[in-house]
Amino acid sequence: MEGNGKAEGAIEMFEAQAHIYKHACNYVNSMVLATAIQLNIPDIIHTHGKPITIPNLVSALKLPPHKSNAIFRIMRLLTHNGFFDSTKLNEEEDGYVLTASSRLLLKSQIPNLSPFALFAVDPVMLAPWMVLGDWFSRNEESSAFETAHGAPMWEFCDTNSRFNNVFNEGMASDSQMMRLIVKDCEQAFEGVRTLVDVGGGTGMIAKLILEAFPRLKCTVLDLPHVVAKQTECENLGFLGGDMFHSIPSADAIMFRHIMHDWSDEECVKILKKGREAIMANKNDGVKKGKVIIIDMVLGAEEDNERDVTEMKLIFDVLMMVLVTGKERTEKEYENLFTQSGFTHHKITPIFGLTSLIEVFP
Numbered sequence: 001m002e003g004n005g006k007a008e009g010a011i012e013m014f015e016a017q018a019h020i021y022k023h024a025c026n027y028v029n030s031m032v033l034a035t036a037i038q039l040n041i042p043d044i045i046h047t048h049g050k051p052i053t054i055p056n057l058v059s060a061l062k063l064p065p066h067k068s069n070a071i072f073r074i075m076r077l078l079t080h081n082g083f084f085d086s087t088k089l090n091e092e093e094d095g096y097v098l099t100a101s102s103r104l105l106l107k108s109q110i111p112n113l114s115p116f117a118l119f120a121v122d123p124v125m126l127a128p129w130m131v132l133g134d135w136f137s138r139n140e141e142s143s144a145f146e147t148a149h150g151a152p153m154w155e156f157c158d159t160n161s162r163f164n165n166v167f168n169e170g171m172a173s174d175s176q177m178m179r180l181i182v183k184d185c186e187q188a189f190e191g192v193r194t195l196v197d198v199g200g201g202t203g204m205i206a207k208l209i210l211e212a213f214p215r216l217k218c219t220v221l222d223l224p225h226v227v228a229k230q231t232e233c234e235n236l237g238f239l240g241g242d243m244f245h246s247i248p249s250a251d252a253i254m255f256r257h258i259m260h261d262w263s264d265e266e267c268v269k270i271l272k273k274g275r276e277a278i279m280a281n282k283n284d285g286v287k288k289g290k291v292i293i294i295d296m297v298l299g300a301e302e303d304n305e306r307d308v309t310e311m312k313l314i315f316d317v318l319m320m321v322l323v324t325g326k327e328r329t330e331k332e333y334e335n336l337f338t339q340s341g342f343t344h345h346k347i348t349p350i351f352g353l354t355s356l357i358e359v360f361p
């Protein structure tokens, strides 16, 4: 019995060791994924049109044959992680095919999340993690990003055009997922004739909304360096500005992935500007304006799914490290709305990680 007891204790400790190593080495998963994207592996498998063997993949990648074993090992890990499937073609060879996850990484398709996956491991994004421990004992910087790069993220983007592009492309690629559910949000846009997408980046979401609701007129408000080169069209305009100073009036003011970038105090300032913009709106025929927030809500029903909860908690810490923001529970959102003068709100979970929150003055 004693022997068994010891063995059981040992099993638990070895499981704990595997758990620790898995988390300590998790960056390997991120980096291997980014490498597969950089090498163009998903697109090559897609173009091949049937299960691809390692020799065929190596030849399509135009790599020296002695790199075959390295490619095999990358493919084996990515297959284990659900990015590819493998089928036995004969005694000796496996063929690799795409899965739902790698289909979302195809550069030739929409949505294409490759720019987001590359943005997430950009050296600029990784540097703050090296100083996170130091940041805890420092008072001067608002985020570890500022400790690492000497400027808050938005200022850094203004001066570093390479990272500004990587960031904007990452955001735009993530926005493409909205295409799948924009029609489901119809009720939120009912009766809305003018919309301002605050912090709307390069306008990807605005374009998707206009495709679904062509009678809308939309203005994207973002920092001048983000909107500088965007092309306007009849019902889509771009405005360089600062949401802390002023937001143009409209029937609805939208914030997608904006609230989670900012602290409670900063959110209240932004929401008050949003409320002013609705109240100043002179359009008749619309009963009352509203703010539309698209963001994650912690503790929403679908959090029973472990992966979704983990992803929300990861985003929460990301927001702490990169900017001054956080992910919030419904109660925390409600406190922000009350402090900003709004009377009521309605939360509708949409697919994936995000919820749609309508907030009324």
Ligand SMILES: C[S@@+](CC[C@H](N)C(=O)[O-])C[C@H]1O[C@@H](n2cnc3c(N)ncnc32)[C@H](O)[C@@H]1O
Residues within 6 Å of the ligand: 154, 171, 172, 174, 175, 198, 199, 200, 201, 202, 205, 221, 222, 223, 226, 241, 242, 243, 244, 255, 256, 257, 258, 261
């Ligand atoms: C996390 S991104 C979200 C982009 C877009 N809404 C989306 O969902 O993909 C935050 C955006 O807020 C913009 N932003 C930051 N500070 C701002 C300010 N003071 N006024 C207007 N936009 C700002 C950034 O340039 C960036 O495009």
